Amino acid sequence: MHPSTLVLRRRTRTLSGPAVVRWALIGAALLFLAVFLLVPLVAVFTFAFQKGWAAYVAAISDPEALAAMRLTLTAAVIAVPLNLVFGLAAAWLIARFRFPGRSLLVTLIDLPFSVSPVIAGLIFVLLFGRQGWLGPWLAERNLQVIFAVPGIVLATVFVTFPFVAREVLPVMQAQGSDEEEAALTLGASGWRTFWRVTLPKVKWGVLYGVILCNARAMGEFGAVSVVSGHVRGITTTLPLHAEILYNEYDFVGAFAVASLLTLLALVTLVVKKYVEWRSVAS
Amino acid sequence: MEVRSWVLPLLLSLAACSKSGGGDAPAPGGAVTLLNVSYDPTRELYEDFNAAFAKHWAAKSGQKVTIKQSHGGSGKQARAVIDGLEADVVTLALAYDVDMLHDKGQLIPANWQTRLPDNSSPYTSTIVFVVRKGNPKGIKDWEDLVKEGVTVITPNPKTSGGARWNYLAAWGHALRKPGGSEATAQAFVENLFRNVPVLDSGARGSTTTFAERGLGDVLIAWENEAFLLTQEVGKDKFEIVVPSVSILAEPPVTVVDKNADKRGTRAVAEAYLQYLYSDEGQELAAKHHYRPRSQAVAAKHASKFPGVSLFTIADVFGGWKKAQAAHFDEGGVFDRIYVPKAR
Numbered sequence: 022m023h024p025s026t027l028v029l030r031r032r033t034r035t036l037s038g039p040a041v042v043r044w045a046l047i048g049a050a051l052l053f054l055a056v057f058l059l060v061p062l063v064a065v066f067t068f069a070f071q072k073g074w075a076a077y078v079a080a081i082s083d084p085e086a087l088a089a090m091r092l093t094l095t096a097a098v099i100a101v102p103l104n105l106v107f108g109l110a111a112a113w114l115i116a117r118f119r120f121p122g123r124s125l126l127v128t129l130i131d132l133p134f135s136v137s138p139v140i141a142g143l144i145f146v147l148l149f150g151r152q153g154w155l156g157p158w159l160a161e162r163n164l165q166v167i168f169a170v171p172g173i174v175l176a177t178v179f180v181t182f183p184f185v186a187r188e189v190l191p192v193m194q195a196q197g198s199d200e201e202e203a204a205l206t207l208g209a210s211g212w213r214t215f216w217r218v219t220l221p222k223v224k225w226g227v228l229y230g231v232i233l234c235n236a237r238a239m240g241e242f243g244a245v246s247v248v249s250g251h252v253r254g255i256t257t258t259l260p261l262h263a264e265i266l267y268n269e270y271d272f273v274g275a276f277a278v279a280s281l282l283t284l285l286a287l288v289t290l291v292v293k294k295y296v297e298w299r300s301v302a303s
Numbered sequence: 304m305e306v307r308s309w310v311l312p313l314l315l316s317l318a319a320c321s322k323s324g325g326g327d328a329p330a331p332g333g334a335v336t337l338l339n340v341s342y343d344p345t346r347e348l349y350e351d352f353n354a355a356f357a358k359h360w361a362a363k364s365g366q367k368v369t370i371k372q373s374h375g376g377s378g379k380q381a382r383a384v385i386d387g388l389e390a391d392v393v394t395l396a397l398a399y400d401v402d403m404l405h406d407k408g409q410l411i412p413a414n415w416q417t418r419l420p421d422n423s424s425p426y427t428s429t430i431v432f433v434v435r436k437g438n439p440k441g442i443k444d445w446e447d448l449v450k451e452g453v454t455v456i457t458p459n460p461k462t463s464g465g466a467r468w469n470y471l472a473a474w475g476h477a478l479r480k481p482g483g484s485e486a487t488a489q490a491f492v493e494n495l496f497r498n499v500p501v502l503d504s505g506a507r508g509s510t511t512t513f514a515e516r517g518l519g520d521v522l523i524a525w526e527n528e529a530f531l532l533t534q535e536v537g538k539d540k541f542e543i544v545v546p547s548v549s550i551l552a553e554p555p556v557t558v559v560d561k562n563a564d565k566r567g568t569r570a571v572a573e574a575y576l577q578y579l580y581s582d583e584g585q586e587l588a589a590k591h592h593y594r595p596r597s598q599a600v601a602a603k604h605a606s607k608f609p610g611v612s613l614f615t616i617a618d619v620f621g622g623w624k625k626a627q628a629a630h631f632d633e634g635g636v637f638d639r640i641y642v643p644k645a646r
Contacts, residue, residue: 146386149387150386150387151385151386151387151408152385152386152387152407152408153386156387160387165387165389167386167387168383168386168387168388168389250340250373250383250388251373251374251375252338252371252372252373252388253371253372253373253374254371255371265374267511268343268507268511269346269347270531270535270536
């Protein structure tokens with residue numbers, strides 16, 4: 022056996038207390054997980070299938086539910102690539118260059134995390150609303166931003182802004198720029214260096230960021246609720262639709278829609294685990 | 304940042320798309336869409352009414368009309384219309400919120416409420432109590448709500464139109480009873496709110512708190528909401544108690560002139576609201592637990608809506624604007640009497 026393993030073993034033994042304490046702690050953790058994660062998860066599906074499979078299918082194939090799915094996907098399909106490009110560019114800029122305003126950019130990237138989503142929504146109302154700064158200008162051109170699809174996309178982009186940048190930045194910083202410098206001195210162009218050297222090294226970070234970004238884009242409630250206007254079948258996303266159904270005492274419908282979002286979360290979790298596993302393996 | 308350069312054009316093109324989708328000018332015989340921005344408890348009513356009106360309008364004009372609905376707290380909905388939600392008509396909980404469309408948004412003329420019969424309120428409602436089956440606390444009238452050990456559920460009058468009706472109904476009761484004065488009314492309402500453990504932001508939220516979370520002995524609610532609760536949600540779980548005196552709630556409707564003119568939908572929007580006064584519209588209102596204005600239709604449903612001595616906002620408070628300023632604005636009576644409870 023390697024000597025360092027022995028040392029490690031001895032150390033863990035001294036760190037661990039008597040078996041009772043260990044099991045009590047594990048038990049407490051498991052109980053906590055069960056109460057806060059497992060029970061709600063089971064509850065969502067139990068309520069969703071309360072009236073059987075037919076009612077479940079009817080709830081999620083309702084035209085308004087389908088419209089909500091389309092809108093949720095539209096918002097995610099626009100927000101995620103946009104934030105992917107921005108996140109990569111920003112992370113690269115911050116990791117590789119020193120420039121005035123650099124720390125300001127770092128702070129700005131985090132802004133959507135620190136601002137309450139409701140406030141984020143209100144900012145867009147104040148900017149693009151009829152009474153807002155750009156309102157009259159937009160009205161003259163007959164353009165509608167808030168209470169329409171663009172506002173929902175805008176709010177989604179805003180709240181999912183930091184995910185890719187935040188995931189990629191530490192990976193880039195950890196890697197340093199030696200290999201990129203080598204590529205450049207060997208005559209590779211900037212683009213080529215980016216595609217062949219920089220990107221492959223951070224790809225797992227990027228993927229991880231995209232997954233989180235997508236999950237948030239589809240699940241966002243607060244900011245989207247403020248700019249939505251709640252026109253049924255037009256500006257309601259899946260989370261908003263679930264709330265509407267709940268308020269209409271349609272609990273099966275509400276939980277059926279919620280179960281779709283839960284499934285999305287579970288798929289995200291599995292993909293995320295897979296990505297983590299692959300990134301460690303590589 | 305290179306992203307900036309194409310974010311704006313992208314959004315603008317999206318905006319343009321959404322415009323061409325929603326803002327279609329009506330050609331005779333073509334299709335037209337209306338957006339009805341309403342408050343929470345009217346969802347079921349307008350779902351039925353929209354279908355009935357679409358049929359009526361198709362028969363009358365040959366034009367296909369699709370009505371989109373948006374629901375939420377009345378004050379919030381008015382705010383959204385002022386901020387640019389393109390409602391052709393609004394059907395809100397109280398005249399004060401519609402007044403805001405004129406005062407803050409210049410979207411409608413000041414005399415909007417005189418344009419349709421009955422103060423532009425095609426149906427009315429009142430404020431009643433919902434108690435748990437068997438009425439275990441023996442609630443019969445307003446005075447029972449301030450008793451020790453009774454918990455009352457009502458939403459926040461700052462954010463909910465329904466809550467303001469509740470509050471003013473309680474105030475009016477205390478003011479109008481023998482020996483009542485402004486001072487006794489204030490004391491009564493203060494005592495009432497002492498029995499309120501939680502203020503939800505909207506009427507539906509309070510109903511859910513009472514019905515689903517099982518909080519409280521009494522729910523003060525719109526009569527229509529109370530019917531919905533007792534007949535459709537919790538059959539055999541709740542009972543309605545009608546107090547001896549209550550307030551006449553007049554939820555008003557109006558065309559939003561600026562939006563309707565811009566979208567070219569004025570004719571159909573006006574017909575839509577007028578149809579609320581037709582026999583079919585009145586029947587649907589009664590079916591969805593609103594008190595119809597039409598004497599004939601009301602007579603048919605007399606057993607459903609028991610007689611209550613009703614007073615109006617104008618009688619007791621001199622109109623919504625005065626009531627709002629005195630009671631609900633920053634520093635008004637409500638701010639002075641309500642002390643949030645540490646739970």
